[in-house]
Amino acid sequence: MAKSATDLMQDILVAATLDAFMALKKSSGGLPNALVRDLNAVHANTTLADLPAEVQSAITASVRDAFSRLLKEGYTVAPSRGVPPPPAPPRGAPTPPRSRPKGPPTVETRRPRPPVKPKAR
Secondary structure, three states: OOOOHHHHHHHHHHHHHHHHHHHHHHHOOOOHHHHHHHHHHOOOOOOHHHOOHHHHHHHHHHHHHHHHHHHHOOOOOOOOOOOOOOOOOOOOOOOOOOOOOOOOOOOOOOOOOOOOOOOOO
16 A cells, blocks of 8 residues: 555655754764754754754755655655736735634723832932
8 A cells, every 4th residue: 555645755755854853963973962063053944054064965856755755655746837926916005904803892991001210319
């Protein structure tokens, strides 16, 4: 029985993640402080070029393996069709009404700030 696309992608992502972890451990040379430093250097804006060379090669190999595994399982991997985005409305055209959440209206109340007392000298 063939695996579903969800199961296959989950297997691919788990394998890629584990490969990246092992490459990160290898790049630290077995030194715990270096591993912690390398882990702390990874953040949401990290690019492939910011990662150690071992991790870069592991990610490249994982992507290559993922595509070959998808093809082996019978899935088609094709480039996007290049469908252009819908055209923007012309300037000055009325905007469509926004949908409002159902329920009672929200009322914002603003309390006046108390006056600031000057400090005694």
